[in-house]
Amino acid sequence: MVENDRVLVLTKNHYNFADLEGNLITKKPLSDAEDFSEDLASVQFKENGKWGYIDIKGDLKIDTLFSIAYEFKNGFAEVEIKTIDTTKSVKDNYIVLTPKFYDCIINKSGKIIDTIEYIKTKRNFPLIGSANTNTLGKINRFGDTIMQKKYRAFGYPQGKYMWYKTEEKYGLADTTGTILIKPIYENLTYFSKNGLAVAKRNGKYGYINNKGDIIIDFKYEDARGFKYDLAPVKINGKWGFIDESGNFKIKPKYEYIIGNFRKLDGKTEQLYEYSEE
Known part of the structure; x- marks a missing residue:
């Protein structure tokens, strides 16, 4: 998709943006990226795995502080900030860490306007x-x-x-x-x-x-x-x-079937049983 005369491309297993002449605008490899919106694009850098925002020249305008970053709409964007609570006790020679996440609204200068704290469901195999x-x-x-x-x-x-x-x-x-x-x-x-x-x-x-x-x-x-x-x-x-x-x-x-065999008037049941972690 072309936005701000920039198109998101994939080259050599990493993302980048190209102008209409095919010139790449970022030098650092990107693990992931979203299209430009309101002159900014959210990008994830390979070096630290964090998300930030670049301008149409490829310059970093909002630092890579976020675990998730979404597009700007009407001057604001939703982001997620992750912190680690290390106050848990040591068990079985491991420190049990509890990640905390903050859903935030930022403006185009990167300032946090609003914040909601929550704790994600613990996953055994992230x-x-x-x-x-x-x-x-x-x-x-x-x-x-x-x-x-x-x-x-x-x-x-x-x-x-x-x-x-x-x-x-x-x-x-x-x-x-x-x-x-x-x-x-x-x-x-x-x-x-x-x-x-x-x-x-x-x-x-x-x-x-x-x-x-x-x-x-x-x-x-x-x-x-x-x-x-x-x-x-x-x-x-x-x-x-x-x-x-x-x-x-x-x-x-x-010629065609819909779904799987089931009992007449039977309840809808999950076909496979697995842990959602």
Whole structure:
């Protein structure tokens, strides 16, 4: 999007802004950035991971003090400031830190106009890094890095398992960061209650368990998770429902299906169970 005659671009795994002649305006690499608004753009610098604001020349106008920074509207912008409460006691040789966050309104000089304090829900396995540059990692609640910053995405933990994604492929890890299944799948879902996950390999869908064993062969054009012991799959252009052995209980004869198999007049239930941390 062109704003203030500047366009947001991605070059060599980092963001920048270019003018209409293609000249880049910032010299420092950006992990992330938003479009210009009212002559300022919020940017995240790689060197400290914080957000600030630059002008159309690329000069820093509001220092990188924020964990999140949004666009200016009518002379004001919403930002988030993070502080750490270190007054907690030492437990199990770790200092338990409680992050505090302040939702603030700033003006174009960077002055805070209004502030609201809140404490975010504690996460056992927070993310670090940036998905935009394939540099996501995972830490545990003590701050130890369990997965290095080289991934595109992570799923929420299901017990001790979680899927991860590199730039192109999916795999499975446990919550210690141990790789259980190498990144070999083009897609990988959460596990259903029966312990099976939909996976895609070489353009076809099948079902695996958390050890990577192939339980139902990769032969479907599309597939979804199990619910009430049945899963919808598409083969030869038609949808049907299979059981956990891969046998069709409802033959493939439908052009399209909506959702998953469920009991008549049954309550809407979550297909996959996982921790939202």
